[in-house]
Amino acid sequence: SAVISQKPSRDICQRGTSLTIQCQVDSQVTMMFWYRQQPGQSLTLIATANQGSEATYESGFVIDKFPISRPNLTFSTLTVSNMSPEDSSIYLCSVEDSLGGTQYFGPGTRLLVL
């Protein structure tokens, strides 16, 4: 299984500012995924990040709002830009086990926008 860490674990931000969330995996993986979990809701995929190419965004999510970097096979960042209170959520990164297809998730970043 993969061990995933995220930084920060939580943050309180002012509206209009941006926050960059880091995701580090203990092994090399092809695809990394970023999910959002709004309060009381389930998880929704934001985008898929492949090393060396542009991230692929799901419907309703755009690069200007959620720019993603994937500089190598063990690391990715998600930036939440020009934040509003509606961005208050838990943001989670995940990776997929190439052998069996199991997905593993990081501990999440709890974001509160005031």
Next chain:
Amino acid sequence: KQEVTQIPAALSVPEGENLVLNCSFTDSAIYNLQWFRQDPGKGLTSLLLIQSSQREQTSGRLNASLDKSSGRSTLYIAASQPGDSATYLCAVHGSSNTGKLIFGQGTTLQVKP
């Protein structure tokens, strides 16, 4: 469009009971199905993965079944314990193997001592 539904939304049982959590999905063309556990304020812990060609998977007191043709999966928890209290999420991985998981809303389980 794939939709995943979990019933019930919440469940409270006394310690020691066996229980079943249900998950249904609208498109039977899936790659696999995964059950997760989420504790309050925490990330997701993978419990079981069932490939589309499999009927069930077991891990300890947990047993997950898959009936792809009817679009259903169940998670059976035997001899429940207070430590099993958490939200259980079912997620479907589509047949295109993009890695995208479609999640249900979850079942919040409380096991009372």
